[in-house]
Amino acid sequence: MSDRSIDIREAVTGDAKALAEYAGALFAERLTTMFLHDSPPTQEDQLRFIEGFEAENAHLLVAARGDEIVGMAGFKGHGRPQLRHAGIIGFGVAQPCRRQGIGLRLLNGLIAWAEADPLLSRIECDVFAINTPALSLLEKTGFEREGTMRRAIEVGGEKIDNYLLARIW
Ligand SMILES: CC(C)(COP(=O)(O)OP(=O)(O)OC[C@H]1O[C@@H](n2cnc3c(N)ncnc32)[C@H](O)[C@@H]1OP(=O)(O)O)[C@@H](O)C(=O)NCCC(=O)NCCS
Structure with a gap:
């Protein structure tokens, strides 16, 4: 069920404290489906x-x-002139709030x-092959799998694939 008391909006610098709490909890999960972080x-x-999203070709929700x-x-967005129509995304939802349509x-x-944005026509995302929730989302x-970095990521002593997906329009 989608919770409409949750507002989707652009991040502002005043969100830094709340974002640190969100990210701290996410990193503390130590999910095998995404990159690990050593310190909170x-x-x-x-x-x-x-502040890293303040550029014209960047956006943080x-x-x-x-x-x-x-x-x-x-x-x-990518910086090189030949890549400026494209960029890469990352995303996450706090564990207690998953499966409520927030990621969507x-x-x-x-x-x-x-x-x-008339300059953009491609969004890329790379995802561990075992990250079923993210792949499904x-x-x-509208993202399609374009490539596989074979055995690119080590998870628990095992080498797994990393997928590159993209959405173009
Ligand atoms: C991936 C993630 C952001 C999904 O967020 P969410 O808010 O739970 O997703 P939603 O509730 O909006 O679900 C939308 C769709 O995503 C897919 N999905 C979400 N969770 C899923 C799960 N556990 N298993 C399978 N599919 C899932 C489904 O297709 C779902 O549609 P449905 O509800 O009609 O089945 C969330 O699981 C998460 O934060 N994971 C940890 C961080 C992460 O892996 N980030 C991506 C790194 S690239």
């Missing part, structure tokens, strides 16, 4: 993270419930922003 993010880290951040999705709302919001929002 600080508010300062998250301020720099938010958060899912906010009051002062709390329960999800995020960010797009960063975040991705749809990011896609709508990107599609409104991406496929649901």
Whole structure:
């Protein structure tokens, strides 16, 4: 069930503290389906993270419930002239709030922003092959698998594939 008390909006620098709490909880899960982080993010880290999306060709959305951040999705455009129509995304939703349609709302919001930019026509995402929730969400929002980095990621002593997906328009 989609929770409409959760607002999908652009991140602001004042979100740094709440984003650090969100990211800290996500990193503490130590999911085998995404890259690990050694130390919990600080508010300062998250301020720099938010500021990293201030460029014209970048966009950071958060899912906010009051002062709390329960999800995020960010797009960063590539810098090289031949790649400027494309960029890469990352996203996540707080564990207690998953399977409530928030990831879908975040991705749809990011896609709508990107599609409104006449310079953009491609969104890329790379995902561990074992990350079924993320792969399913991406496929649901029109991403297609384009490539496989074979045995590219080590998870628990095993080498697994990393998939590159993209959505073009
Ligand atoms: C991937 C993630 C963002 C999905 O967010 P979410 O808010 O739970 O997703 P939604 O509730 O919007 O689900 C939308 C669709 O995604 C897919 N999906 C989500 N969770 C799933 C799961 N556990 N298993 C299979 N499919 C899943 C389904 O297609 C779902 O549609 P449906 O509800 O009609 O079946 C969330 O699981 C997450 O934060 N995972 C950890 C971080 C991560 O892996 N990020 C991506 C790194 S590239």
